[in-house]
Amino acid sequence: MSIQQKLLCSASKTLKSLFIKSLFLFCFLVVYSSIHAQRPIYKITATLNSFGTDTMRGTIDITWTNRSNAPLDKLGIHLWPNAYSDRNSTLSKQMVEQGHFDLLHARDEDLGGLYDLAFTSASGLPQKLTLDENNIDIGWINLNTPLNPHATIHLSSAYTLIIPKSFSRLGRTGDAYQLTQWYPHIAVYDDQGWHMMPYLDQGEYYNDFADYEVSITVPQRYKVAATGVLQSSEQKGDLIQWNFKASNVIDFAFFASPTFRHETLKVNVGAEEPVELNIYTDAWNTQDWKSAVLYGERALKFYSDWLGPYPYPQMSVVDAPFSKGGFMEYPMVAQIGATVDAAELDRVIAHEIGHTWLYGILASDERTHPWLDEGFNSFMEEQYMKAYYKDADESVFPTIIRDRHSMPDNVALKHAIRFNGDLQPSNTPPEHQKSDQYLLSAYLLPEEGLDMMLSMVGEEKMKMMFRQYFQDRKFTHVAPADIKASFEKICNCDLTWFFDGWANHAHEVDYRLKKFDSKLNNVTIENHGTSTIPVLVSGYEGHEKVTQNWIDGFAGKKVIHLDKNVDEVRLYDGLMGVNKNWQANSKPRNFKPSLTLFPKISNYFNPEINVTPVLGNNIADGFMTGLALTSGLFPQHHLKWFVMPMYGYDSQKIRYYGEGRYITDLKSNLFDKLLISVAASSFGYNLDTSYQFIDHFLRVSPSVGLKLNTTLDQPHLTRWIKYRYVDITQYYGKSNINNTYSRQQRHYGIHELAYQMSSDVSIMPYKAVANIQAGNGFVRLNVNYHQHFLGKDKMHGLWVHGFGGWLPYFNNSFATTAFSFNGIPSSGTAEKDYMFDEWLSGRNETGGLSGHQLFMRDAELKTLATVGISEKWMLAGGVSTALPLKYLHVYMDGTLYHSGVEQKPVFSYTGGLAVILWKDVFEVYVPILESRDIRESINFTYRNMWFDKICFQANFKLANPLNVVDGIQLKY
Template sequence: MKKSLLLIALFVVACMGVGLAQPTATYWQQQANYQIQVRLNDTTHSLDGTVSIQYINNSPDTLQFLWIHLWPNAYKNESTAFGEQTLLEGNLDFYFSKANEKGYINRMQFTANGLPATLKDHPTNIDIAQLQLPKPLLPGQQLQLQTPFHVQLPSLFSRSGQHKQFYAVSQWFPKIAMYDADGWHPMPYLSVGEYYSNFGNYDVHITLPDNYVVAATGDLQNAAEKAWLLKRKSAPIVNAPAKKELFKTGKQPEPFPVPASSRKMKTLHFVANNVVDFAWSADKRFIVKHDTCNMANRSIDVWNYVLPEDTERWQQSISFTKRSLRFYSQQLGTYPYPQVSVVASPGSEADGMEYPMITLLNVQTKNDAMLDQIIAHEVGHNWLQGILASNERNHAWMDEGMNSFIERKYMQSFYEADSRGSKVPADFMQVLQQLHVSRHQDVPIINTPDTVFPLVHYPAVYNKAADWMELLEKRIGKNNMQVLMQQYFQQWQFKHPSPQAFQQMAETVANTSLQDVFSLLYATGPLLQPVKKTTKVTGFFSLAYNDSVRYINLAPALGYNMYDKFQIGLTINNYNIPNNKFQFVLTPMFATGSKTLTGYGRIGYHWFGKGAIKRFELYSGFARFNTNSGIDSVGGSIYSGFSKIAPGIQLQLKPRNSLSTLQRTIDFRTFIISEQQLSIGSPPAPGDTIFYSRKGGSVTTIIPQLTFTWVQERKLYPWSVALQVQQVKDIVRSSITAKYFLNYDKTGKGIDLRLFAGKIFYLTEKTTTARNNNSRYHFTMHAPNGAQDYTYSSPFMDRNQSVGAAGRQISMRDGGFKYRSDFSAVVPGLKTNGVDYFDNWLIALNADIDIPNKFNPLSVLPIPTSLKIFADVGTSASPWTAGSNQQKFLYSIGIHLPLFKAIHLYYPVLQSAAFKEPNSVNDPFKAGGPNWWQKRLTFSIDIQALSPKVSGIKLL
């Protein structure tokens, strides 16, 4: 019955004909036909060719010039729009690429109808040029352009380039920009942000070595080449010459080596009619899979070009390709072209990119469903943007969103269920979208990729746009939606539809105004009003989005310190995607050593503003652990520790623009810390020489703290500045901490610089007694130990510097020197003739320098291991006072070994003579003194480095 109703609906709409929002009599579009002859040099990775363009001016306007896209120039230097955008993506590969890895186009000499035509540079983009016509091009006239060109193909940083003689060749020839009723649309090439191109007919001849397999837009005209492809069932066998290995390098040989290029050349001829682009790919190792798909009384050639390393993953690829062709033809309209090709690209940026009749993709998984999904999506682009050629740069939702909508139907038709109920959903765009919405970082569906971050743009035009299409379907009904999509295709195929055209057609099919639905394309936030949620307990975590469930996550917790020993407990939190306004994490634990309850937690409530303050949060942190132990008068163990509550408010200021990576925050918190004391006592005479521990009273300290922070989170040369004012007991600590990272290669290695400058003000008279009473809160030139972490902000295994490895832990604060202080010294770390309380001013500079891999002796290990050199220099007030004999500048240089992101080992090798060896933290009674490694070795633990992230966005 439903099928009958659908057929009736289709018949009625078809009879309506012009009643639908089809192109009007005044609609026009330009046409550009290309004849190209090109030759590949696979030694220099370059192309030399000529192009002849027939440009037909169907507009009512007289054209004095044409805008030409020279998109290979996007790879010419790091200052192009493409280069700048890769940095916003957090990708440093192109920025740090070598000169021979970049690309460009040159050697062009345009003629227009046989007369010389001049290229004029675009004012800001080197991959766009203006072609000055020798004569105006009148309405209805056509123009014949000709030029030679040379292209240096880049490494595969984006869609076009080469990798070990695998060639993905796209956006590779001089191409006329779009001119429509809104005027010219010149646009630079972007990694994120696609195209808006003229329809045309392409006649392309490609000359290259005879043993390359070529996949391309269009229909191959060489019968002998087709016959050769059909026999290409395996990759060629390459017998590498035997070599005697003098040194074992540990480098594995290539499992599928690239064969040498044939000296014999061949020329392949491709013809493609009514397409918006022409792309091709070539490799000498391709395995060719072929079948045919019959539809509408036509046989369509279905080609898959698979690399040898992908054969196992791509076993079902040809059937997936055929199935997607049939499905999209049913959903929209019959596939009009003679062939479709799916190419397996190597692990590179070429994957997942579509062109007319050909798509390149790479799937690093053995999951058939994922391969099926990606093939369907990319093949589907032949309809959405290939045939329905909307302005994808400005309206990406009309191709990515609509295509994702149909792709969802495809997956629902052939697979039992999607993964929305799992803890880690397969559709990661959904995770990002919900995370952005909950943080008020999302953008409207209609957005342009040059004005927003890539990680914000993608979820909006893929996932949110597909959600919007489902909302539209729910509004007008499934039958009407299918009618709408099929009529949309029939009326606008091989044309350039706009959002307004789609809205008019939808309202005609639905016979009602849909302005309320279409207005959501311009809105931020969720598409639907939130529903009341129920609470569900789940193990560990859940990244799945469910609009009706609020998850409480439970996970086992394990802790350790020298006094509580192992602590076993449970972490309870509600950190979900989307983020809740009220968030908490509670970790109660039982300490097996002290037999007491320990733990930590944090609660917070945030909301968002519309003015200068983007985000407000009221929060409080709390913790309780033991930090010391002793033996009482009856031989039992007693413990002392701390309890902390730290309420605060944090304000996050609004970014200055949508592409700003600068975060500005104001944080005011108050540490309320209660410290249990242990005192030393002795029993009555005659045993008064035997000392024991007993519990004393507790001391409460209140420390208000105000911090202004600027954090530049860009991937290239990030920096941060923190201004902090803190009042504790009788002093006010004011400081500035500035950090700057100087990248020197694409792997993230570089020089980490840190500058600290601090000044202490006394609220009482600065007497010796006052200085001694406040010494715990003074600045330190060295990295503070556990006892000097008076706000208990860093986790310490041993806060009292006991004998053994745990007592060597430090934290990064103040002067930041990596040596640890002497437990017994009145003034930490300096010889007695250089006493300095560090309670006036202190300045220090710290550098942490990555050793490049080629000089790193640890780079030969199977697990990549970094090695760094640290260098610290600092000074303070006392050496500069009259009569002081102190060394004015202190320094320390040594080795830094980072492990597992969070653990850092330090060993000072060279340091100022003023430093004493920290022997007292070792066993002073050990015969021969402490071991060499015990004298200076320290380590730190950075828990924040383990904070979970989704695509670089911290969840906690």
């Protein structure tokens, strides 16, 4: 046998083996995939008692077949209303994380849940129901005998549903009821096992297709909008029984209200029978909803055109403006919350109707892959709005911070969150994301990726791809691979870049235009990220686009030759939100800045200089006017700056504050970002008419900060390591012996190394800072801690603070670094604000309004007393809480310190009422309780009236726009 024959024989055996294995695998998959084809049958009766008890009682019968190849000794069942029965449920905990505390602080009578469940089989044998140890809304029906493959079980139970107040989707608002996820629901069982999931506010569902027969009995004044088709209604005294039937749907929901106004219309969607469109409008909302029928009609037609004809007999749209459930989709019924205008109403009606296809019929696991329905439906919604609103304004930000050049709001938000390092892949489960992360990863990122796909293949082919997907997978559970297979059938292209690359790495796209040779028409692009999605390269001549090409993704550097002469090149033109480093999207970049009044959302092509008129005042310089000039601030730039020159009318001097910051990503296992900053400022601080010279200071401070990576187990924790050097020069007048004055200056520098950690966990956020400061004549160690234990909302609760400080070395320091009760106005050059960090109106003013200003330092006692100085150590703590009266707090602070006067430890305290107009920004303190040393302090001899002791905090430094941006985004 020749070598060729041996190879042929070997190949023949291999092919035979592969055929047998493939046949076996095919049969195995056919059998195994049938696990996905569960088709439960639910028969439910429900009687609503709306008179005082807000309960619903009835019975439920479930028929369920084990379509797997293994016997089952228990069935997983979701008891989702129970999430409203416990203030510590997973639902409540997530809502708290999102800043919603209604359920956590709910009254007992506002809670709800499922009760009186006792399942029996068809033979009447009880089947024990047990609850999950960690989630009260997850249960298991423990079967008396295992349910064999392909065997069927019939389960029955009575139930009582206590309907909670509307905290999320299920609930009551006044006389209206939103009955969603309201009944015991068998979980999905497939080749991965049981898909058990607690009920969440952010995070939806994964259900089997099922058949329903539901009889709903309500008071006769109520109308009912529901999943399914109304079969009949029967008058029973002062009650009406509504009988619905629904086939091949993933859930059953209904809404009942005495104020519904009902409109109906037959809509031709290309199916054999027209669809009955039902609009249920709340009576008070008829003006806004006058075109709702039109919106519903064209949404049904639009989605039918893009995907395939709407397959159910009816579609209901329900107005629920007061429900906390907001905007939500259920089979054949869409819930619409409050909207601001007609265009938004049109948008959300289209979006929620669209979910009938994308999740209702193409049933993805929303808890694992939320982007498969939310992202794809957001893309469809975008196409709908483009079709009917050519110039629709989708902005959510005020007009004052936008102009016609600003990038779209959602893109700016995405860039901002991406800059924080918080942008997460679309494949991230919702329970592992914050609200803004979820909005982007589940909605906007996949929409953006599909926009790219649309740009590549064109609208007609894109429609064909969606129709193929619908045709292949309707009424089945779907995963990303299923959509990919259907799409690739039509486009005849590899879409791995989207279903793998974009879904998992969209937050890491970082292509940069490095070089543009206009003579050779060559463009050099370098990939600085880990994603290798395709690149869109566009060329402009003048202001006209003359060429555009999609280039396959790549790693490293690549030179692209353009087929036409151009004078400008852009990456992802029209889709510039794709790229992480959005300032590297065009070349040559126009360096001519655009001047705008007030800070604006940035644009892609010009650096901005934002100009804002500012006013100021201090005792030395008097009334001041000036301009605040800033670079683009939102979304974040790697390099940003702020300059504020001002003219003092009393000093007749130019005063100023200026700062520049550079931030870059660090690709290391330990550090996330590097921040380098330089700040300089000069203002007057003391006015002495004797020598006609205004004391002023010059402060220069370079700094560097390293942001540590966020850990998976503590996603809310932000940590920074910071170093700064503060250089202070004070210019002042000095009195001489012969009654003359000379101009003097003093200079000192301080090094500071700090470790800062903060957590934005909603229920108890905190910030802690430990630092060491060193300069001529001193070494100072400080620890500060602040935490808020939330009450019923963010405006209530308990605020605590603590401080510990030690001066291991102190010897005639130029700076006033001894520990003190707080920061108050000083005299001479002995500034309590020895690093000149604060923006104060009267640094050396002990009288007048400015003399009552203090800033938080060391012990943070709210007092103007000048006692409480320690050159050794100090410990302090305090607490405050909100009173029922708005803005009013009560506080108590105390400190134990080594007194240099008494040469022993001394305990001092102060307490009183605070008016909190803006927490940590503007607060007024009225002392009521004070320790003896404070009451008898020297400067209190002339502050002998109670109102003389009132003090206030005005934290003007927070107005620095760089502090605003970095404080919010980076917790810097």
